[in-house]
Amino acid sequence: MPRFARVLCWFRRDLRLSDHAALYHALKSADEVIPVFVFDRDILDVLPGDDRRLPFILACLHELQQALRAHGGELVTAHASAVEALPALAAQWGAEAVFTNRDYEPAAIARDAAVRQRLAAQGVAWFDYKDQVIFECDEVLTQGGKPFSVFTPYKNAWLKKLTPFYLQSYPVERYLPALARLPEQTLPTLDALGFAEAAAQPLKITPGISGAQAALADFQRRLTHYQRLRDFPASKGPSYLSPHLRFGTLSIRLLAQLAWAQGDEGAQTWLNELIWREFYQQILWHHPRVAEHAFKPEYDALAFDNDPELFAAWCEGRTGYPIVDAAMRQLAQTGYMHNRLRMIVASFLVKDLLIDWRWGEAHFARLLLDFDLAANNGGWQWAASTGCDAQPYFRIFNPVSQSEKFDAEGKFIRRYVPELTALDNKAIHAPWLAKRLPEDFRLGRDYPKPIVDHATQRQRALALFGRD
The missing domain is CATH 1.25.40.80 (Serine Threonine Protein Phosphatase 5, Tetratricopeptide repeat)
Structure with missing residues (x-):
C-alpha cells in the first residue's frame, strides 16, 4: 500500500467510527483523512418527500460528525450525483485516493465503477473493502x-x-489522530435536501451510534x-x-x-x-437479475390478477383479515414490520390476492426504514415461491391460523386495529366467523368484511402456480 498525503474516506452504509474497514485502512495509509458523505441525487431525487429514512440518516450523520469532532476530525458532505461529487471533492481537497467499503447491489456496483473511472482520469486512486x-x-x-x-x-x-x-474488529481508534483538521462543516437540512415532509414522520427506533x-x-x-x-x-x-x-x-x-x-x-x-x-x-x-425477475425463470410470467383495488386495500390495512391489517398499519405508521408478519402479509398478497410479488416488494421498499434490497427481495421471493430457497408454492399461510398461533390474545391486533378492541380473543382473529359480536359493532361498517375468501383463493393460487 503506497503512502498518501491526503485521502477521502467515503461513508455510505457504515455510519460509525469503530470497527470500520475503509476508515481503518485510510487512516493507516495517509497523513490526513477527510471523511465524506454524499447525499446522492441519483438516489434521493426519485424518493418521495416524506421518506422517513432521510431523518434517520441525517440524525446518524449529526452524531457521526460529533464523534469525528471529538477526535479532531470533520465530516464533509455534498448533495449531488455521487459520480460527479466524488471527483469534485477529491479535486477540492487535494485528495490522492478514495477509500470506501464495498456495496453489492447492482446499481451501487455500476455507480462505483463510474466513480472509480472518473477518479482514475484525474489520477486519484480507489480502494474498497469488505465491511458489511x-x-x-x-x-x-x-x-x-x-x-x-x-x-x-x-x-x-x-x-x-x-x-x-x-x-x-478493525482497531480504528488508535489511528484517529490522522483525521484531517478542517474548518467546521454544516450538514444540510431536510428542507434543503427536499425532504421537509419527512420531518413529520415519527422515528420509532433511535438513530445514530448511541441509538445502536x-x-x-x-x-x-x-x-x-x-x-x-x-x-x-x-x-x-x-x-x-x-x-x-x-x-x-x-x-x-x-x-x-x-x-x-x-x-x-x-x-x-x-x-x-x-x-x-x-x-x-x-x-x-x-444473480443480479433477481432484483427485477424471479430467481426461477418459470415463474417470471405468472398471470397474476393484479387487481389495483385489492392491492390498495392491502396497502392501507383494510383487507378484513385483522392480522394482515394490523401488520400493514404498523408498517405505514412506524416504518417497521415484525418479521413473522412480513411473511404473513407477503403470502396473503401473492397467494390470496394473486398480486405480483414485485408490487409488494416495491411497497416495502417505499416504507421500510430498514429496507435492504437483498433482504427485501429474498424475503418476498421466498414468500412468493419464486426464489432460490423458496417456500414451495403449495405451502400457503392461512392468515387466521397464523393470527391465532402468533397473536393468540389479539394484543398486537388491538394495538393497530383499535376498532376491534371490544372483540373477544377468539372473534378478533376472524370477526366474520364469530357467533356473537358486540351489539354496537357492525361488520362491514366498523371494520371491513374479508375482501377475498381464503379457501377459494388458495385453490386459485395452487392452479396458478401449479401450471408447468
Whole structure:
C-alpha cells in the first residue's frame, strides 16, 4: 500500500467510527483523512418527500460528525450525483485516493465503477473493502465452486469457514489522530435536501451510534430468549437492530461475534438470521437479475390478477383479515414490520390476492426504514415461491391460523386495529366467523368484511402456480 498525503474516506452504509474497514485502512495509509458523505441525487431525487429514512440518516450523520469532532476530525458532505461529487471533492481537497467499503447491489456496483473511472482520469486512486458482511462474493461456495442456492447448505459452509479471524474488529481508534483538521462543516437540512415532509414522520427506533449501542445492550439482555419470543409480534422478541445494520451504525463483526460466543439456542437462532442476510446478499451478487425477475425463470410470467383495488386495500390495512391489517398499519405508521408478519402479509398478497410479488416488494421498499434490497427481495421471493430457497408454492399461510398461533390474545391486533378492541380473543382473529359480536359493532361498517375468501383463493393460487 503506497503512502498518501491526503485521502477521502467515503461513508455510505457504515455510519460509525469503530470497527470500520475503509476508515481503518485510510487512516493507516495517509497523513490526513477527510471523511465524506454524499447525499446522492441519483438516489434521493426519485424518493418521495416524506421518506422517513432521510431523518434517520441525517440524525446518524449529526452524531457521526460529533464523534469525528471529538477526535479532531470533520465530516464533509455534498448533495449531488455521487459520480460527479466524488471527483469534485477529491479535486477540492487535494485528495490522492478514495477509500470506501464495498456495496453489492447492482446499481451501487455500476455507480462505483463510474466513480472509480472518473477518479482514475484525474489520477486519484480507489480502494474498497469488505465491511458489511462476514463473507462476501465468492468466499462461500459449493465444493464444485458454484454459488449456493439453498440456505441450509450455505449456512453449514458459512459456519464451517468461520474462525475468530473473520470476527476481528478493525482497531480504528488508535489511528484517529490522522483525521484531517478542517474548518467546521454544516450538514444540510431536510428542507434543503427536499425532504421537509419527512420531518413529520415519527422515528420509532433511535438513530445514530448511541441509538445502536443502546439497542444492542437491550437486546443482549433478551438474546437468550430470542428463539422463544421472536415470532410473537406483541412480545419484545426481535433484536430491532435491522436499521442499524442497514446503515452501519453497528458492525456486523461485533454482532456475529456476540452470537457466536454466547452460543445458546437464542444466540444460535439469531446467528442464523445474520447468515440469512448474507445468503441473500450473495444471491443478489451472483444473480443480479433477481432484483427485477424471479430467481426461477418459470415463474417470471405468472398471470397474476393484479387487481389495483385489492392491492390498495392491502396497502392501507383494510383487507378484513385483522392480522394482515394490523401488520400493514404498523408498517405505514412506524416504518417497521415484525418479521413473522412480513411473511404473513407477503403470502396473503401473492397467494390470496394473486398480486405480483414485485408490487409488494416495491411497497416495502417505499416504507421500510430498514429496507435492504437483498433482504427485501429474498424475503418476498421466498414468500412468493419464486426464489432460490423458496417456500414451495403449495405451502400457503392461512392468515387466521397464523393470527391465532402468533397473536393468540389479539394484543398486537388491538394495538393497530383499535376498532376491534371490544372483540373477544377468539372473534378478533376472524370477526366474520364469530357467533356473537358486540351489539354496537357492525361488520362491514366498523371494520371491513374479508375482501377475498381464503379457501377459494388458495385453490386459485395452487392452479396458478401449479401450471408447468
